[in-house]
Structures are given as structure tokens and as C-alpha cells.
Amino acid sequence: MKKILFVTSEAHPLIKTGGLADVSGSLPKALAELGTDIRIIIPNYRAIKTSEDIYYKSTLRINGTDVNILETRLPDSDIIVWLVDYPKFFGFPGNPYVNEQGQEWGNNAERFTLFCRVATEIAMNRAYLNWQPDIVHGNDWQSGLVPALLSLEAWHPATVFTIHNMAYQGIFPKSTNTVLDLPESLWTVDGIEYHGQLSFLKSGIAYADHITTVSPTYAQEIQTAAFGYGLEGLLSYRNADLTGIINGIDTEQWNPETDTYLDTPFSSATLSKRLANKLALQAHMALPVDKKIPVFGLISRLVEQKGIDMLLNCLSEMLALPLQFVLLGSGDKDFEEQLLAFAAAHPEKMAVKLGYSEGLAHLIEAGVDVFLMPSRFEPCGLNQIYSQRYGAIPVVRKTGGLADTVTDTTLNSLQDHTATGIVFNDTNSGTLMEAIKRALVLYSQPKLWKQLQITGMDKSYSWQLSAQHYMDLYNRVVDANQ
Numbered sequence: 001m002k003k004i005l006f007v008t009s010e011a012h013p014l015i016k017t018g019g020l021a022d023v024s025g026s027l028p029k030a031l032a033e034l035g036t037d038i039r040i041i042i043p044n045y046r047a048i049k050t051s052e053d054i055y056y057k058s059t060l061r062i063n064g065t066d067v068n069i070l071e072t073r074l075p076d077s078d079i080i081v082w083l084v085d086y087p088k089f090f091g092f093p094g095n096p097y098v099n100e101q102g103q104e105w106g107n108n109a110e111r112f113t114l115f116c117r118v119a120t121e122i123a124m125n126r127a128y129l130n131w132q133p134d135i136v137h138g139n140d141w142q143s144g145l146v147p148a149l150l151s152l153e154a155w156h157p158a159t160v161f162t163i164h165n166m167a168y169q170g171i172f173p174k175s176t177n178t179v180l181d182l183p184e185s186l187w188t189v190d191g192i193e194y195h196g197q198l199s200f201l202k203s204g205i206a207y208a209d210h211i212t213t214v215s216p217t218y219a220q221e222i223q224t225a226a227f228g229y230g231l232e233g234l235l236s237y238r239n240a241d242l243t244g245i246i247n248g249i250d251t252e253q254w255n256p257e258t259d260t261y262l263d264t265p266f267s268s269a270t271l272s273k274r275l276a277n278k279l280a281l282q283a284h285m286a287l288p289v290d291k292k293i294p295v296f297g298l299i300s301r302l303v304e305q306k307g308i309d310m311l312l313n314c315l316s317e318m319l320a321l322p323l324q325f326v327l328l329g330s331g332d333k334d335f336e337e338q339l340l341a342f343a344a345a346h347p348e349k350m351a352v353k354l355g356y357s358e359g360l361a362h363l364i365e366a367g368v369d370v371f372l373m374p375s376r377f378e379p380c381g382l383n384q385i386y387s388q389r390y391g392a393i394p395v396v397r398k399t400g401g402l403a404d405t406v407t408d409t410t411l412n413s414l415q416d417h418t419a420t421g422i423v424f425n426d427t428n429s430g431t432l433m434e435a436i437k438r439a440l441v442l443y444s445q446p447k448l449w450k451q452l453q454i455t456g457m458d459k460s461y462s463w464q465l466s467a468q469h470y471m472d473l474y475n476r477v478v479d480a481n482q
């Protein structure tokens with residue numbers, strides 16, 4: 001049985017800021033079902049929520065510091081989770097990356113270097129856990145140093161590194177390198193150095209045996225200057241070791257037939273029941289309850305990546321159309337304020353909820369008619385998948401995982417019953433507006449609308465297929481590592 005150490009900075013439901021947590025909470029379960037012994041390692045943040053028991057396992061001495069390893073389970077599973085317990089770094093309120101005021105932790109380089117060192121010790125079976133993985137699977141910059149540190153060992157487990165988002169690179173000044181006391185031999189242009197600075201993400205890309213990202217289209221895009229953040233050269237150089245594997249979703253948690261957050265559960269066979277959720281959402285958001293008016297929705301981190309500025313540019317025009325708009329999110333204060341101002345000026349048409357709410361996110365997916373995702377780039381994206389499963393029609397920009405998971409509505413795709421949404425090309429508010437209008441035209445044709453809904457709902461989004469791709473990859477890298 002393959003043993004995999006899954007290194008991640010967040011995992012649902014323990015702690016979540018975005019899509020990485022969804023992946024870390026569900027991919028390991030799917031891999032366990034395929035017959036692997038997979039264990040997760042994550043920092044023991046103060047904000048971790050669990051009702052599972054937590055046990056002390058061992059103490060490691062890392063560069064003169066004692067770090068405890070605790071053990072718990074991923075809730076609703078048998079999957080072992082090791083918590084890196086070092087309260088001086090992780091024992092504070094706030095999220096994994098920023099404090100309660102939204103500022104990045106000043107010692108993020110130290111925090112995640114310690115995390116990577118502990119993961120490396122576990123990978124080398126030197127953490128008194130009596131467990132030797134065959135593969136170490138790291139995720140995003142927070143685990144980027146693990147392949148580099150392992151490269152210093154005479155033998156090490158095979159390494160896979162997944163990029164969930166190139167925009168977050170973990171770049172720190174050169175001086176940090178001294179503080180972190182990383183071996184000088186790693187500090188090269190082929191290693192962790194990035195234009196005179198330290199890059200955790202580059203480290204993962206440069207040293208891992210294999211690199212994956214979360215959709216085939218994004219795997220191509222990041223090899224170009226527009227998406228590669230200066231690492232496109234390295235990524236094209238490593239092209240033969242770079243694979244795009246689309247994320248699945250947790251189909252138990254995101255199941256409209258059993259979802260307890262909904263007003264009324266439904267399925268593609270009982271689609272008429274869906275309406276009750278729309279009415280409940282309108283009431284919940286204090287919008288006029290009207291079954292006829294199309295309701296648009298958006299759930300997102302409010303950052304430029306997600307095209308929020310593009311949306312703001314055409315929001316007046318959008319709100320002049322016969323529709324309602326519900327938005328849930330948090331992020332840039334400036335975006336938050338502008339969105340609130342629009343909602344205040346158009347209380348009959350737009351409602352904004354700032355903050356994070358799992359329950360409302362589910363109700364929005366079940367209640368809106370159209371779901372907007374005008375992202376500038378989107379490595380995979382989950383909400384457009386949840387939307388399709390919940391019978392909301394996604395309007396998305398043609399990029400990354402959005403391009404790979406939503407089929408644009410054309411005469412052909414309607415005929416062969418593959419159409420599930422509306423896909424537009426350019427990053428400007430004009431094309432976004434056109435796409436919104438196309439959605440309204442489609443909405444006025446209930447038969448076609450229902451066809452799109454049912455096609456989207458009946459598609460398969462489970463992790464099984466993607467997990468099998470990871471398994472095949474693990475087998476290949478382990479064979480090559482022997």
C-alpha cells in the first residue's frame with residue numbers, strides 16, 4: 001500500500017481560507033478509498049476547529065527549538081492528521097496567513113520554514129512516528145521548501161508539488177535566508193533564489209520530482225508570461241514533469257439532495273423544488289421576494305484575480321437590467337466598500353454580505369439562477385462546479401479551470417446537450433456585460449434554461465477520476481525514484 005504524506009497549510013473542515021482547503025479535505029479521502037495510506041500534516045493554528053480527539057505524539061528538536069507533533073483525524077474520516085504544534089508561531093487568532101486585522105504575519109517565512117522542516121523530518125521517518133512515506137505531496141508555497149530540503153538527503157521519498165495558485169509565491173528578502181538558516185547550497189538561480197530574493201514557490205517547482213496544477217488549461221497558461229509571474233521559463237523547462245489534473249468536489253458536502261443548509265433539498269429529477277431556495281435566499285438577503293426575476297450571485301474572495309474591479313465597472317449598467325444580485329465575500333477593503341455602497345444605493349436589486357459563511361454559500365448556490373465568475377485567472381475554481389451541481393448557470397471567463405469545466409452555450413452545444421453555462425473571452429467589463437445579457441436572454445427561454453440546468457447537475461464532479469490520475473502519477477514517480 002502506497003504511503004503518502006500530504007503537506008498542506010489548510011484543510012477543510014479544520015481550517016479554510018480558499019480552494020486549497022477544499023482540495024486538502026477531499027482529495028486525501030478519495031486517495032484513501034483507492035487504497036493508499038495517506039496522512040496530512042498541517043500547522044496547529046489557534047483557529048483550527050474540530051471535535052475530534054487530539055493526542056500528543058512526539059517532540060522534535062528543530063534548529064534548537066522544541067516542536068510538538070499532535071495527532072488527530074480529518075473529521076468524518078479515518079485519515080490521520082499531524083498537527084505541527086508550535087504556539088509561538090501558530091497559537092494566535094487570525095487565519096493561516098494574516099492576522100485579525102488582515103495583515104500578513106510578519107514572520108511567515110519563519111513559520112512556514114519550520115512547518116517545512118517538520119514535514120521533512122516526518123518524510124525521512126525521523127519524527128518518532130515510525131512511518132516512512134513513499135511520496136511527499138506538497139501544496140502551494142507554504143510547503144515549497146520541502147522538496148528542496150529533501151533534495152539534500154542521500155535518499156528521499158518521491159516528491160510531488162501542486163500549484164493551486166501561482167499568484168501567491170512566498171517571496172522574501174535575501175536577508176531572510178540567513179534568519180532561516182537554510183543551507184547555502186540551495187541558494188542558486190536553479191534553486192530557491194528568485195532575482196536576488198527567496199521564493200518558496202520556485203523552490204517547490206525547481207526541486208519536486210513532479211509538478212501538478214489544478215487544471216489542464218492552467219498548466220498551459222502558467223508556461224506563458226501572462227500567467228507565469230516570471231516562473232514561466234522554469235515551468236516550460238520542466239514541461240515534461242508538469243501535469244494539469246482538474247479538482248473534483250466533495251460530493252457529499254455539496255449535494256443538493258441532502259444539503260442541510262438549504263431551505264428545500266432537490267435534484268435534477270425534482271428541479272421544481274429548487275424555487276423554494278430562491279425565495280428563501282431573497283428573504284434572507286432582504287430583497288423583494290419575486291420568483292420571476294432572475295437572481296445573479298457571486299461568492300468569492302474580493303480580490304483583483306476574481307475580476308471584482310471588472311464587475312464594479314459595469315455594476316451600474318448591470319443593476320439597470322431586470323435582475324437581482326446577491327454577493328457574499330470578503331477581501332480588499334476598497335472593493336468591500338464600493339460593493340456596499342452599490343447595495344445601499346440599490347436596496348431592491350442588490351444585497352451584499354461581507355464575511356465568510358459556509359451556510360449562506362450553499363443557499364446561494366441553490367437559490368441563484370446565474371452565478372458570476374469573471375476571473376482574470378482561475379487555476380481550477382470550485383464555485384462554478386458547485387453552481388452546475390446546484391442548477392445555477394455559471395457565467396465565466398475562459399481561463400484555467402473555468403475553461404475546462406464549463407461548456408459555453410452555442411447552437412452545437414445545445415444540440416448535443418453539453419451546454420452548461422456562458423463562457424466569455426476578454427477581461428473587460430464590456431464582454432462581461434454582454435455575457436450577462438446573454439444569460440438574461442437564455443433565462444427568458446425556460447425550456448433551454450432547464451436543459452442547461454439538468455446537463456450541469458447530471459455531470460460527474462467526484463474526486464474518483466482525479467484521484468486516479470494522482471495515483472497513476474504517484475506510481476510513476478515512485479518507480480522513477482527507485
Ligand code: ADP
Binds near residue numbers: 330
Ligand atoms: P480560491 O481558492 O481562489 O478562493 P475557489 O473557487 O477555488 O477560489 O475556492 C473558493 C472556495 O471558498 C469555495 O469553496 C467558495 O465557496 C469558498 N468561499 C469563498 N469566499 C467565501 C465566503 N465569503 N463565504 C463562504 N465561502 C466562501
